[in-house]
Amino acid sequence: MNSDVKKRLLREMLFARRFEERCYEAYVERKIGGFLHLYPGEEACAHGVLEAANCGHDYVITSYRDHVHAIKCGVDPKAVMAELFAKEAGCCKGLGGSMHIFGVEHRFMGGYALVGGPFPLAAGIAKGIQMKKGNEICICFLGDAANNQGTFHESLNMAKLWNLPVLYVCENNLYGIGTRIDRSTAVVDQYKRVSSYNIPSNQVNGQDVELVYEAATQAIEHVRSGKGPYFLELMTYRFRGHSMSDSNAYRPKNEERVWGKRDPVIMFRDRLIETGEITQEDFKNMDNEILEEIEQEIIRFADESQEPSMELLDKYVLVENDPYVTGGSR
């Protein structure tokens, strides 16, 4: 990774942090409704993996903690924020919300709110790639707790059986909503669980974006070269509760302190300062620019966008004017 790439990645991760923090404030201001699951603490996971992928070409799918993945794939942050504000200029016209961000033109295939739901969808996207003889891969990001769904096992089995080009990325943040992993899961190391399907796997520190990038590069190379699925476990931690309605009372303070010192943005910043690639001043300027952009462009855009029209309600329940519905032909 050259210096320019590192600086850009740092900026993107800092942007993701500030974007999510601003979402928190907007939620408190009641501009964002429903459930809101934020990403601070886990930025190195999405950025490290997707930096190694070919965004816009490879397909990406994830869970309800999806804003940052969408933005890294190329979805306009203004359209994401407008979606959170439930406006018509939102990426899903205000019909999706925080848990359902989509950016299909960037091959971001969406955020899904049933834990473990995207496992088979990702295998299916990979099946579609295989049938179209493309060289894309599908990357599926899910949390550790999703691995206790049946879809985890069903999908790994089929992905291996049919040699599908899918990379499963497990963002292991140690908690399934409010239950610590060792209280819900017999095998705590998630990468070990896929060995029963003969799928190669790796476990790395998910707070270090460079380590994630390296591991993801290898994983993606494996999948793209036609060798079938791969499972990458990233050890991470979310700095906030599961969602905004989570009091976060279940985590020991000491644990939070320890992980707080492994802040992926701060760690990467300090490393780049140490190597002389940036200065403290550069970082401050970068931060100010980002804060300004979020406030002046993104929040303003979302605020000033229109409410969706009632006509949207009927428009997307079923596909409009499909000739085969009436037995006609195209």
Next chain:
Amino acid sequence: MSKMMFWEAIQRAYDEEMTNDSLVFCMGEDIGVAGGTYKATKGLYEKFGSERVMDTPISENGFTGLGIGASFLNVRPIIEIMSVNFSWLAMDQMFNTAAKVHFMSGGQLKAPIVVRSPGGTAHQLGAQHSARMEKVFMGIAGLRVVTPSNPRQAYGLLKSAVRCDDPVFIYEHELMYNMQGEVPDTEYFHPLIGSEIARPGGDITLFGYNISVHWCLQAAETLSKQHGIEAEVIDLYALSPLDREGIVQSVSKTHRAVIVEEAEPAVGVGAEVMAIINEECFYELDAPPVRVSAANVPIPYNHTLEKSVIPNAQDVTAAVLKVFGQ
């Protein structure tokens, strides 16, 4: 027109659609090497190969979800779920993903999947292999539900379902795969909406779908010959959306209605058709509508008990006579 069996009509639709479009593929338990439990996919594995005719593991939710994911790329899976009883396992993916993804993505994604599944009460298959589940599927916005009553519909509905951009659930009956019927020799796409007049009549409307159309037709013959009552039989091959207009038209003509369903009465087709009649043409009625349904019990293994809980043509005849006060 030529006569063919119900399963042959389905197999023909598969064969034509897979020949027409190399991105159509099919998947399900035992559909490939074994040729399909009801032969609907017979010969396809040999013709199209294992990539397009996929024998799946017994993972209904998983492989249905896989089909949905593939459909995001406009690859078109025809998913067979061996028995409708097993489709309960795939409801998560069908309802939470396929039925909602077009809407919640603001129109960005479509899920053009077809799920075919046979159900109904066959012969002594017991409580967990005798379900009639259409009522569950037809209650979900974003999903089309159709159910053929003859080989022509089985062929034409599957053809349209494959090409339609919406997710379509096709409910078939385990007892009907060997039924013979006329199917057009040329390619035919059956509408996925509407209803058909299976027998015209002016005195009362019998609403049926799938196997119950045949009970209605038998009852109509008896009523005509023995009681001088001319029943109109409406085939509700589209269960979601239901043909409100067709229902109203027939009831406005006959002024009486009996709805016949193989399923338990609660929250079912009968209840829904009655609601539509109430909402749209209540004052056309000369008598309260009646439904003929299964008993509200799990299906028993014992054959005598099993037969007693499922309606038949005699039950339909008796219900009609009661409507006429006979």
